[in-house]
Amino acid sequence: MTRAHKLTLLGGLVLVLLLPHVAGAFARALTVELLIYSMFALSIGILYGHTGMMSFGHAGFFGVGAYAAALMITKLDAGLATALLAAVGSTAILAILVAAVAVQLKGHYFALITLIVGLVLYYLGTGWRSLTNAEDGISFARPELFGTYALGDPMVSYYFFSILAILVIFFVWFLLTSPLGRLFRGLRENDDRARYLGYPVARLKMLSFTISGMLAGLSGGMYALFSGYVSSEFLSWILSGEAVMWAMVGGAGSLIGPILGASLLIWGREVLSSYLIDIYPILVGSIMIVSVIFLRGGLAGAFQQIRDACAARRAPAPDAAANGEPT
């Protein structure tokens, strides 16, 4: 862990702690949402932006994590920590199962399998009413934090979830800037060549997929616990598409990209006029198409290019953080 790492973590925590002093309840709630969805977008960032594998069904992990946490509380009267562990554990198992099969397949077949798995999970969510209560969803009382603080209290909720999210995002950043992150990017660039260097490529891809799935699952669990509610809509392919959109618009290959994309687009959704809300899915689709065709590397990539152009007289930056083209 370098000094830069430690400073950034501190900075993030400070920002989070200061916010309530300058912003009201709505902004606080929005911040937590943005942070949690940023985690979800980052899960796409890890899988696609870094390892080069696209998933169209990632809401499946989000939703499974959410349901795991919720059901732990409603059926087993579990505490907060157990609920979160369930979210992470269940999606880890799911991810390993899916990855074991899917990573053997070539690029677009892999993506199709994730689409299918996502759809299957959605159908299970809407079909298995007795367990999930489908679209009507399950509302539940949130357990207490450390047995004393009520998560129903907005300030408690704000501090807990935002700090947790910052810690998780920091850990993801730490991972992505570590040798493992570099390795994942190598797999994105040329997984075949990595094989000839002796890397167990299939297993590494499974690792990436599992980390990604667990992150999505944790974000889902956190969202359920934050809102006290879960429904089959958490599994919907529209959410899967939104996650892809957030990551791609922001720039899937960097750390800040998915966070930027999620924050910008979710905030945008909040301020959309009521007319535009009616056509929200059309906007999502259009943004996805436009960002793929025109915004190579997303916003983060564009900033990087501007930075590189300005620094043209000095030695170029050593790390290209833009969206990579998977081979």
Place this chain on the structure above:
Amino acid sequence: MILETRGLTRTFSGLKAVSSLDFSVPAGSVRAIIGPNGAGKTTLFNVITGTLPSSGGEILFEGRSIAGKSPEQIARLGISRTFQLTSAFPELTALENIWLGVNARHGSLSPFTPQRKIRDLEARAHAILESIGLGERGHIPAGELSYGQQRMLDIGTALSTDPRLLMLDEPTAGLGVKETASMAALIKRLAQRMTIIVIEHDIEVVLEIADAITVLYNGELLLEGAPEDIMSNETVQRIYLGHQVHVKGGIKGEPHADA
């Protein structure tokens, strides 16, 4: 013998790309493999490195059978190769390209690797980069290097895993005169530390670096021997010019072989 094949065969839908090949390379030597296009040279490489399964026969590396192993396993055993087409990690820097190989051999996957170890690995990568003449270019993304530099980087990446056997597939293809000379000089330097097998079309390079030459023709071993003998051999000259050749009791023709 660091590498031996016995009766190695690889068939593609009835076509014998490699046919009952008995081929061996002593440790520490440089072996050149030549032959017209379609002779099976790259296929031989592919079978040895696990890209393709063999259709029969044995492959022994340092006395142990490696037939049927995956490319990852074979790479970890100490064999490294380059390809006819450059194959790098284009958006990673040259240093990172090499680093990946170094990390495969000496590093670990743990994100909690201590900084000291990370710096040690990068130092090793940098040393290799220097040895192939790209020391100044470590920070440039591999995709932005010139073609000749990319070919060099290929070699560097292959070296990064500390192989005992290095297999190069047409390393000088597409290189200019100066770059070819640098490449040949590099191969000679490397030959002091490891065994090298090279597929080459450039005769001058072959004569300069090879201890022995193996000639492949239509998937079979045509001739083997010292460079001067092979080069002055009439049969070899004729197959390169596309004439028919009597080999082991049958007539084989190669109407469009490249000279």
Place this chain on the structure above:
Amino acid sequence: MGLEALAFQILNAVVWAWVLALLALGLTLIFGYLDIINVAHGTLYAIGAAISWWLVQATQSPQGGFLLALLVAPLAVALIGLAAYHLTIRPIMARPPIYSLVTTFGLMFILQHALFLIIGGAPRSAEMPISTLIPILGRTYPLYRFVMAGVAAAIILALWVFLHRSTYGTWIQAVQQNRSVATAMGIPARQVVAVVFCLGSALAGIAGVLAAPVLQVRYDMGIDIIMDAFIVVIAAGFGNLFGTVIVAMVYQIIQAVLAMMITPLQAKVLALLAVLVWVLMRRKGLLERERLA
């Protein structure tokens, strides 16, 4: 549940499989020949079904509307496909296929929501053009279902003839195999690519028209069926005409048989898993490790 019920389930499965196969063929045509996967393919099918329903409403005639739809829907859907192709696929044709997945995924959002805005969220019923019931095995069975399967089968056959026995079909194969050589030979490759995309889309539209009287027309009916279509196409191999029909048949029959014992949802999931497992064990060309250096 008796043997009779099973027989009807299987009958339904076989009859429906032809429509599924038609839809899947549209998909496989586009991928097999153009290397593009159109995730929005199911939505084109939904649009075809919606057009059929609407025409029946407008003409107040189940037969007239249906026949009109058989003509109009493929044309309309082909046009939509052409527009989609130019806007979302041509710009990224040079890039790795994963990008076409993302853009057509985005296209699915757009088309499905547009359909929602037009026909609303409530399911619609389209009357069958043929209301005759024929007696089979002691029960009555809608004749239309046979007609539906027959029309689908006829179109599939016509497709095969077109691809393998006509000049244009040969052009299509030439462009797929070697685009630059085909262009050098004077084949208008860009036009061929667009035509194939439109053709594949039109097939989805026709499948929608055929399916409309049998199912409820909903703006999201495309999602239900696209999962099945992808499974069929992956299992049969992109580009394999008759294999697609057979896999569709087997897949539907497995579901039908399983649905006798467990809920339809569970049956679908199991059938899906069964096909996936089979795919991984047998299908060549899908696996990573067959890539050559």
